[in-house]
Amino acid sequence: MPLQASGWDGMSRLPGIVLLGMNHKTAALEVREKLSLNTEEVTYLLLALKQAEGISEAMILSTCNRVEFLLVAENMQDARNRVFSELALRKNLKPELFSPCFYTHEGLDAVRHLFRVAASLDSMVLGEPQILGQVKQAYQGSTGAGASGPILNRMLHRAFQVAKRIRTETGIGDHAVSISYAAIELARKIFGSLEGRKAMLLGAGEMAELAVEHLLRHKISGILVANRTFERGLALARRFGGEAIRFEDVFENLGDVDIIISSTGAPDYVIRRADVRPLMRKRQNRSLFFIDIAVPRDVDPAINTLDNAYVYDIDDLQGVVDDNLNERKQEAGRAEGIIEEAVLRFADWVEGLALVPTIKELRTKVGTILEDELKRTLGEDWLRQGENPEALDRMVEAMVTKVLHDPIALLKSGGMHGHRDRYLGWIRLLFNMDPVENHIDSEQMPRMTPCMRKRERGDMDCSGQAVCPGQSGETGTLWRLCCGREKKDRCE
Template identity: 40%
Template sequence: MSSGLLVLGASHKTAPLALRERLALPEGRAAAILGELVSVPAIQEAVALSTCNRTELYLLASDTVAAESAALGVLARQAAIGPTELSNALYSLRDRDAVRHLFAVAAGLDSMVVGEAEIQGQVRRAHELATVEGASGPVTNRLFRDAIAAGKRVRSETTIGRRRVSVPSVAVELAAATLGDLSSRRVLVIGAGEGGELTARALRAQGVHTVFVANRRYDRAIGLARRFGGQAVRFDQLPAELVSADIVVSSTGSPHLIVGREELELVMNERDWRPLVIIDIAVPRDFDPEVRALRAITLFDMDDLQREVARNLRLREAERRQAATIVEQETERFCAWLTELDVLPTIAALRRRADALVAAVLAENEGRWESLSVRDRQRVEAMARALAKRLLHDPTAVLRRSAGSEDGYRLAHAVRELFQLDRSAGGASASDRENAADAPAAKVERLPRRAQRGARKSVR
């Protein structure tokens, strides 16, 4: 039987969109699944992370084989698919690999778009839900806090998230590079398609307030304008709106050009050749490419935007190595903390046992020291405690050095047996149960499940 951390999940790398949709866990469903998971005897703690590109279960288990089987069953029921069929789309990672994976996810290194920032908030919300539902515990709490910290470190120490990699965001970035501050600019959106809407949304996020929408179907123009607090205009008003606009976003489904060079030259004359940025994301194009030759016109079409996206992606990829180094450092830090937990409960219990024995011996001999002064009694007690501390120094040092290894487990078990640290009824002393909140109980303590849960709640 093996124990430790486990992640079981599917992502855009292993499962098609249709399956990811079936595995998705809205908050209410995620809460129910967390409750189901921690009711399994082999699972002590659980966190469920669900986004459009992944569904993952992070588990602390006393038996990772049994835990994986149970978690597979939970996901199979969620997706209404047979466990055997589902298993082909899942990945399973343990211990250090599980830690490294979560840290890479939080840093945006495992995302469909490398370096995207939204995943950090999703990781945080997943942990918050598990905490509210009482499914997380000391180990997963520390794991997810450290994952979020690792993601922040990657974003602050590299430029992996600073390059725009979506067409709308790149379009806005290029417009800002041409015109400067966009907050006072007037935007005209031609067409009510998805591309135009996404670009208008990105412009609004940059502070643009004035948005006009022109579309051949006026009712659709009204609908899109309302979503951005803008104003709809009829398609035959397009020339007048071009005179007033600073930025034009065009995304119609027209099979032909809707604005030619000669028409736009007339518009530019009327606007006294004020700068105009045109973002033509229509395919086929809406604006004649020859308008680039006109003074004060800056035209970006899909080829321009996609070249910039590809360039930014290359720059993000170049930062991946440094980001991966940070993830590895943070993984090592967490694993060092985790491995010490194998022996810390035993060390703490050993010290408490020594303190208790010193106190008991002093109490037993209280009647024999009637002639001692208070100061002498304090000296005797200090000497007794110093002897106990020195006696335990070497065993404690050996246990710490062996943390995380098979020898560490055997030594901890031998110490507990030799000093009878688990001699109370039920297999664990009260002091051990208090200390269980500081360690994955399944690895060393073998506590009764009720004691494990109580310890976790006391920590939170």
């Protein structure tokens, strides 16, 4: 029994949890692009790693801002080399080219890192919700490839729980961090529910269209689309299930809508204060919200001084976004506390994986079942007044021992091929000794829309610039490739 006893029974270390990864902080976009893995490649690598000597469980998370390998392995260095060589082989790159970008975490640090990633504390846009879905998908991929095991199962379920808890208990995901969504949030601050409201889209443009999509998701009742070229407006209106109007008719319809999103290419104001003033009376002074995304501006800012009319231009919205990001940063501090707590609890669980407590728990579980059934069948009175109650106790004891003899013997023998942790994990799973909710709700899976759209929605681990880690003095070609570019890289 070579691997037995020493590490496991009074275990203080984690069973070789290793996390290798690179993200927007350690690798420039060029590197992330080269290393990003599609589903097929992920499956291929998982199968390769699964067969590797010394690696018992594996999961691969690949998003546009990070590639991470989560492994349960006997030896960290071996696992690292193995991952690099497989990755190099698959991607047709030299391992030296990307290895400096990778960070390695072991044991509790790896657990903490995973929790932080899932809770979106490590994301480029702090608190964006998509990452949790991406982690879930990565986990499903791992399960699908048969590469996950008891430790990863447990760890990932914990990660999901922690992420959920952080989302409900802190304001990490509160408040929009994209311009179009910030506009919608403001609209909700004015109108409450957007249900039944009407909007008008002046001109077109990606950000404006995104805002309209948000509005539709909030069950707005109608969209009017006005475009200089009527045909283009018609096409847009068809896309949103709205109605196209001629540009000359805008003012006639202005009284009937509540939200106006403007992004025309006009060189001067399209809507002026004098146009809106009489309108407010006509619409019984109900609130009117102008979202002006155009540069140069379309909406006369003086309209903002009219009662019950509100104008936000792109700079105002950017200001709102900045405020919200600051707010999220403050909330992140509280989230870190929750993570720390969860990491400690996970460590407790791993300690519980040790042999003795598991055997004890197993015996208790089976014993309790037997006793309960005896009571149910014979009745408690009979048991108490029966002729020889001790005999029954002895019987229960003997049955427990016999039923569990073989599994316990297997565990005590050190497991087959030294995979004690695996067997322990499976036993715990088979007997449901660490109940976890097992389903993954599909609604939280990420939608496969292009990067750009998600980023604009502020939902994604996917924007901003690549930041270099601390070693700024470092030079040389390798470093330059990885981190040396001072460029504001965007996702696409």
